[in-house]
Amino acid sequence: MAHRAHRWRAAGVTVTAAGLFTLGLAPPGASAAAEPRVDLRVLVVDDGAGPAGAIAAQLRSEGVPYTVLDLGDPGRPTITGALLSDTVGGRPRARFQGVVLPDEAPFGADSAERTALETYERTYGIPQVDAYTWAHPEVGLDYADHDGYIGPLDGRGATVTPAGRTGPFGYLRGSFSFEDDTPSADESYGFVAQPRTGFTSYVDTPVPGGSGTGTLLGEYAHDGRRELVVTFAYNRYQQQFRVLARGMVEWLTQGVHLGQARDYFAVHVDDVLAPDARWDTERNCTPGDIDCAGGGEDTGTPIRMTAADAQYAAQWEKSHGFTLDLAFNAGSGEEWRSGNGGKDPLADQLLKDKAAYRWVNHTYTHLFLGCVQDTSAVPWSCAKNADGTTRWVSRSDISGEISANAGWALSHGLSVDRSELVTGEHSGLRTLPQQPQDNPNLGPALAADGVRWTASDNSRESGQRAVGGSALTVPRYPMNVYYNAGTKAEMADEYNWIHTAEADGGSGVCTDNPASTCLSEPLDTATGFTDRIVPAEAHTDLGHVLSNDPRPHYAHQSNLAEDRVLYPVLDRVLADHQALFADDTPVVNLRQSAIGAELQHRARWQTALDAGKVTAYRVGNTVTVTAPSGTKIPVTAPEGTEQQFLLSSAAFGTPYAGTRSAWGTPGALQTALTLELP
Numbered sequence: 007m008a009h010r011a012h013r014w015r016a017a018g019v020t021v022t023a024a025g026l027f028t029l030g031l032a033p034p035g036a037s038a039a040a041e042p043r044v045d046l047r048v049l050v051v052d053d054g055a056g057p058a059g060a061i062a063a064q065l066r067s068e069g070v071p072y073t074v075l076d077l078g079d080p081g082r083p084t085i086t087g088a089l090l091s092d093t094v095g096g097r098p099r100a101r102f103q104g105v106v107l108p109d110e111a112p113f114g115a116d117s118a119e120r121t122a123l124e125t126y127e128r129t130y131g132i133p134q135v136d137a138y139t140w141a142h143p144e145v146g147l148d149y150a151d152h153d154g155y156i157g158p159l160d161g162r163g164a165t166v167t168p169a170g171r172t173g174p175f176g177y178l179r180g181s182f183s184f185e186d187d188t189p190s191a192d193e194s195y196g197f198v199a200q201p202r203t204g205f206t207s208y209v210d211t212p213v214p215g216g217s218g219t220g221t222l223l224g225e226y227a228h229d230g231r232r233e234l235v236v237t238f239a240y241n242r243y244q245q246q247f248r249v250l251a252r253g254m255v256e257w258l259t260q261g262v263h264l265g266q267a268r269d270y271f272a273v274h275v276d277d278v279l280a281p282d283a284r285w286d287t288e289r290n291c292t293p294g295d296i297d298c299a300g301g302g303e304d305t306g307t308p309i310r311m312t313a314a315d316a317q318y319a320a321q322w323e324k325s326h327g328f329t330l331d332l333a334f335n336a337g338s339g340e341e342w343r344s345g346n347g348g349k350d351p352l353a354d355q356l357l358k359d360k361a362a363y364r365w366v367n368h369t370y371t372h373l374f375l376g377c378v379q380d381t382s383a384v385p386w387s388c389a390k391n392a393d394g395t396t397r398w399v400s401r402s403d404i405s406g407e408i409s410a411n412a413g414w415a416l417s418h419g420l421s422v423d424r425s426e427l428v429t430g431e432h433s434g435l436r437t438l439p440q441q442p443q444d445n446p447n448l449g450p451a452l453a454a455d456g457v458r459w460t461a462s463d464n465s466r467e468s469g470q471r472a473v474g475g476s477a478l479t480v481p482r483y484p485m486n487v488y489y490n491a492g493t494k495a496e497m498a499d500e501y502n503w504i505h506t507a508e509a510d511g512g513s514g515v516c517t518d519n520p521a522s523t524c525l526s527e528p529l530d531t532a533t534g535f536t537d538r539i540v541p542a543e544a545h546t547d548l549g550h551v552l553s554n555d556p557r558p559h560y561a562h563q564s565n566l567a568e569d570r571v572l573y574p575v576l577d578r579v580l581a582d583h584q585a586l587f588a589d590d591t592p593v594v595n596l597r598q599s600a601i602g603a604e605l606q607h608r609a610r611w612q613t614a615l616d617a618g619k620v621t622a623y624r625v626g627n628t629v630t631v632t633a634p635s636g637t638k639i640p641v642t643a644p645e646g647t648e649q650q651f652l653l654s655s656a657a658f659g660t661p662y663a664g665t666r667s668a669w670g671t672p673g674a675l676q677t678a679l680t681l682e683l684p
Contacts, residue, residue, distance in 0.1 A: 040096075040097065040098060041097075041625055041626050042097060042098040042099060042100055042625070043094060043097050043098070043099045043100070043624070043625050044100045044103050044130065044132075044623060044624045044625075045099065045100065045102065045103065045622065046070075046071065046103055046259075046262070046263055046264050046623060046624060046629070046631075047071040047072060047101065047102055047103065047622075048065055048070060048071070048072040048073070048102060048103060048104045048105070048106060048258065049075065049101075049102040049104070049105045049106070050062045050065070050072050050073065050074045050075070050106040051074075051075045051077060051085075051105070051107050051108060052074055052075070052076055052077065052108065053077045053078070054076070054077070054078055055138070056138075056240070056241045056242075057108065057137035057138040057236065057239065057240055057241075058106055058107070058108045058137040059242065060137075060240060060241055060242035060251075061106050061135065061137055061251070061254060061255075062106070064251040064255055065255065065265070066612075067267070067553060067554045067555075068255060068263075068265035068266060068267045068554060068640075068642075069264060069265030069266065069608065069611050069612070069615075069640045070255065070259070070263050070264055070265040071264055071615050071620065072106075073102070077108070084119060085113070085119040085122050085123055086118075086119075086122050087122050087125065087126065089122075090122065090123070091126060091130070097625070099623075100126070100129075100130040100132060102132065103132065103258075103259055103263070103624075104132060104134070104135070104258035104260075105123065105127065105132060105133070105134045105135070106134075106135045106137060106258065107134060107135065107136055107137065108136075108137050109136055109137070109138060109139040110136045110139050110144060110145050110233060110235070124229075124231060127231045128229070133232045133234065133257065133258055133260065134231065135233070135234045135236070135254060135257070135258050136233050136234065136235050136236060137236060138236050138237070138238070138239050138240070139235060139236070139237060140197050140237065141156075141197035141198075141199030141237050143202060145205075145226055145233065146201060146202050146203075146204050146226035146233075146235065147197075147199040147200065147201060147202060147205060147221070147226075147235070148200040148201075149199070150197040150199045150220075150237075152199075152200065153200050153213065153216060153218070153220070154197065154200060154216070155198040155213050155214045155215065155216065155220065156196075156197050156198075157195065157196075157214065158192040158193075158194060159194040159195065159211075159222075159238055160184055160185065160186040160189075160192060160193050160194055161183060161184060161185075162183065162184050162211055162212075162214065163181060163182070163183050163184075163211065164181065164182055164183070164184065164210065164222060164246070165180060165181050165209070165210050165211070165219075166180055166181070166208065166209055167207050167208055167209065167210055169206050169208060170207075170208030170209060170253070173208065173257070174254075174256040174261075175250065175253035176588065176664050177252060177253065177587060177588055177590065177591040177663035178253070178586060178587060178588060178591075179584075179585065179586060179587055179588050181585075182245075182246065182249045182586055183246075184238075184246050185245050187545075193244070194238060194239060194240065194244065194246065195238070195239050196222060196237050196238030196239060197237040198211055198213055198214065198220035198222060198237070199220050199221060200220055201221055201224060204226055204227050204228045205224055205225070205226045205227075205235070206225045206227070207221035207224040208221075208223050208224045208225065208253075209221065209222045209223040209224070209250070210222070221237070222237055222238050223235065223236050223237070223238075223250065234254065236254075245545075245549065245552065248553060249586060255267075256642075256665070259642075261643070261665060262624060262643050262644070263641075263642055264620070264622050264631065264639070264640060264641055264642075265642060266640045266641070266642050266662075266667035266669075267554040267642075267663075267667075268554060268556070268594045268662060269551050269552060269554075269583065269587065269592070269594060270551060270554070270556040270594050270595075270596060270601075271547075271559075271579065271580075271583075271594070271595060272331060272556075272558035272559065272595055272596055272597070272598075272601060273328075273330055273331065273485075273558065273559050273560070273561065273572075273576065274331045274333050274366065274428065274461070274482060274558050274559070274560040274561075274598070275330050275332050275333060275560070275561055275563055275565070275566060275572075276333045276368060276428060276560055276561070276562045277335060277338075277368065277372065277489070277564070278311075278332045278333060278334040278335070278356070278368070278563045279334050279335050279336060279338055279339030279353055279356075279563075280335040280338030280372055280563070281308035281310040281338070281342065282308060282309045282310070282489050282490060282492075282562055282563065283295040283306075283490055284306040284308060284309055284490055284491075284492065284496070285488065285490040285491055285496050285499065285500050286298070286306065287495075287496065287499045290503045290513070292490045293306065295490070296379070296381045296386055297384060298384065309490070309491075309492035309567050309568060310563070310564070310567060311352050311564075311567045312351065312352055312567065313352050313354065313355040315352070315567050316352055316355035316356045316359065317355060317359075318566075318570065319566055320359040320362045323362055323363070324362070326576075326577075326580055328576070328580065328595055329362075329363065329364055330364070331364045331366050331558070331597060331598065332363045332364070332365050332563075333366040333367075333368035333428040333461075333560075334366070334367075334368050334411070334415075335368050335369060335371060335372045335430075336370055336411050336414035336415065336418075337370035337371035337410060337411070337414075338370075338371055338372060339352075339353050340414075341371075357418055357419075360418075360419065360420055360421075361421075364597050365415060365420045365421065365422045366422070366423075366426050366427075366428055367411045367412055367415070367422060367424070367426060367427050367428070368411065368427075368428045369407035369408060369427075369428075369430055370410040370411040370414070371407065373399070373407050373430060373433075374399070374430060374431060374433045375399050375403075375404050375407065375429050375430065375434035375445060375448060376388075376398070376399065376433045376434050376435070376441050376444075376448075377389065377396050377397060377398055377399070377440070377441050378399060385440065386440065387440055388441055396441075398445050398446065398447055399434075399445060400447055401447035401450055401454075404434065404445070404447055404448060404451035405451045405454055405455055408427060408452075408455045408457065409455055412455075423597065424455070424456050424457070425456060425457060425458040425459055425599050426457070426458075426459050426597070426598040426599050427452070427455075427457045427460045427461065428460070428461040428560075428598075429460065429461070432462050432463045432466075433445075434448035434460075434473075435448070435460075435462055435467070435473065435479070437466075438466070444473060448473060449473050449474015449475060450474060452473060452474055452476060452477040453474055453476040453477070457476075457477050458477055458478065458599070458602070459477065459478060459479075459480050459598050459601075459602035460473055460477050460478075460479055461479070461480050461481075461482050461560075461598065462479035462480065462481050462482065463481070463482065463484060464481035464482055464483045464484070464557055465483075465484055467479065467481060468481055469481065470602070470605045470606065478602055478606060480598055480601055480602045480605065481557050482558050482560045483550060483557055483558070483560070484559075484560060485547065485559050485560065485561045485572075485575065486542070486543045486546070487539075487543065487562075487565050487572050487575060488500050488501075488565075489561070489562035489564055489565070490564065491564065491565070491571065492564050492565075492568035492571070493568050493569045493571070494531075494532075494535035494536065494569050495531045495532065497534075497535045497539060497571055498531040498532075498534035498539065499531050501529060501535075501538075501539055502525070502528040502529055502531075504516065505522070505523075505524060505525045506525050506527075506528050507524050510525070510527065511528060512524070512528070540574045540575055540578060541578065543575050544575050544578035544579045544582065547559060547575065547579050548579050548582055548583060551579065551583060556594075556596060556601045556604045556605065557601065558598065558601055580593065588663075588664075590661065590662070590663060590664055591662065591663040591664075594662075607638045607669050610636075610638070611633075611637060611638065611640060614633050614634050614637050619633065619634050620632070620633045620639075621633075624683075627684075628680065628681070628682055628683070629641070629643070629680070630678050630679070630680055631670075631678060631679040631680075631681075632678045632679075633679075638669035638670065638671055639670045639679050640667065640668070640669050640670075641658070641659070641668065641670055641681065642659075642665050642666070642667040643658060643665065643666055643667070643681060643683060644666070644683060644684055645661065645665065645666055645684070646683075646684030647666055647681050647682065647683050647684060648681065648682050649670065649673070649679070649680065649681055649682075650673075650680040650681065651673035651674070651676070652674070652675055652676065655682065658670065658681055
């Protein structure tokens with residue numbers, strides 16, 4: 007990219023006028039023969055306050071190996087020269103490529119541990135992150151009471167400086183804001199200060215109540231060492247940290263590390279071709295969908311897309327450069343067609359635009375594939391056999407639902423990946439409290455039908471797991487855009503029922519659930535969807551996107567009908583992301599099978615790291631990584647990096663956020679992944 011510059015050379019540490027640096031690998035006076043080995047691992051010293059732990063969480067998310075030293079543990083190792091470095095095969099070894107401290111001096115000003123750490127950093131050119139500290143001369147800043155500010159930062163804007171954009175934060179477009187989710191409470195706090203000699207600001211903000219700008223994050227180069235100084239508090243979930251976390255890792259690792267990160271966003275639209283039941287605003291339940299006490303048929307008009315809705319969906323995708331995953335129920339569609347004189351303009355329009363979408367098998371009729379449900383009471387229960395055992399939906403019925411839907415897709419020219427499946431209501435998988443185990447017939451049916459990736463509900467099971475012997479789950483985030491709401495008013499009414507106390511006319515669920523928060527007052531059903539629900543849901547979804555989290559989100563076809571309530575949320579997520587990130591850091595929109603594989607690779611990689619079976623180091627410009635056979639290795643490196651094979655080399659990885667990264671493997675007849683840096 008013309009506006010980006012990464013310079014990596016095996017030389018002493020050099021800070022340019024723009025704040026860029028080159029990697030210092032060789033200790034002073036070392037010969038080329040004794041050029042040290044630097045292990046690709048980070049040391050995190052954590053005091054439990056939050057910021058250092060947030061950085062550790064980012065490292066784990068990306069797959070960067072790290073070691074935590076807990077200051078609250080009286081039995082922790084003491085930091086000494088021997089802990090930090092040694093010799094391997096006659097070559098000096100730095101055991102950590104970067105160091106994260108809770109502040110600049112957690113061991114005390116004149117402690118032996120501080121001396122050992124600073125000597126190590128100076129000798130091997132190892133960078134240090136001060137996760138959160140106050141503004142004072144020892145970190146290269148004036149005191150904040152001199153042309154600065156001390157206090158809350160909620161809602162305040164910040165800007166990445168030119169040095170930040172040509173350095174580790176070049177993936178950002180330029181500006182971002184601190185969260186202000188709760189106006190009645192302070193959510194962030196910090197010191198805005200003026201830099202001194204040797205300090206290069208990467209993030210500035212206008213001085214509140216003053217004039218000019220001050221720094222919140224920057225690099226302090228002094229005494230042969232470099233520190234990334236952060237003067238605002240944060241936790242791992244706050245957006246301001248998530249926006250900056252990638253750059254903090256790149257600075258800390260000097261652009262070369264194990265692990266990788268992307269901004270993932272995928273949206274599944276369930277029940278396509280089927281109608282969805284409608285929320286009853288009088289009874290506060292969904293008749294016909296077994297959740298209304300006293301039963302009752304669904305006498306309301308079902309919610310189903312029209313041909314015009316399908317046309318809008320295709321146009322929306324094209325204008326936003328984003329592909330929706332349509333999880334379809336062909337049998338429900340055929341039933342609709344037969345009940346309407348053999349005509350279905352919706353299906354005709356979707357098939358006309360079939361190449362615009364990714365299609366996912368959602369079973370033929372949306373049959374519940376777990377236990378046979380006894381719906382004689384609310385909540386439902388599992389029907390029992392005469393001997394008291396659970397009555398399960400049969401393997402043949404499960405396979406029939408899968409294969410009939412796949413056959414319909416084939417006959418209508420839909421491109422369907424038969425390894426992907428979304429069962430109706432994620433049924434077949436355990437559903438607490440009624441069904442505490444998977445339907446034992448589900449795994450064999452998935453194997454017989456070639457299903458490798460079956461969707462699960464992330465709110466029930468956030469981790470990927472095996473189903474039978476051949477399939478893995480792909481957890482999906484349920485969106486706060488309800489399946490039984492086609493209008494904004496219905497959305498707000500149901501939201502009020504769920505999120506208000508009984509005294510305010512709600513269900514009281516929010517009062518009884520410690521993980522929930524009640525609204526102070528019910529939303530106005532005319533404005534509540536736009537003013538409250540859309541920004542809240544978009545903020546949640548964007549948080550997932552910024553967390554290197556590939557798990558997809560899901561809504562329903564009803565949300566693309568009538569008031570089309572899904573689009574305002576998607577518009578907000580995509581627009582907010584585009585406003586934050588440069589063009590080289592786009593949203594990555596994967597299909598279900600690719601997401602499943604990504605989660606699988608991550609799990610295997612983390613298992614290898616936890617077992618201590620990964621060795622990774624850098625000597626000069628050569629990176630060497632070994633891992634258990636069959637384990638894919640995630641690596642991030644600068645543009646121009648090449649993978650070395652026995653008789654050739656090739657460009658490594660794919661470009662993203664100004665670097666190159668990929669899941670790599672050793673070449674033929676090689677036992678290690680070897681990269682040559684530019």
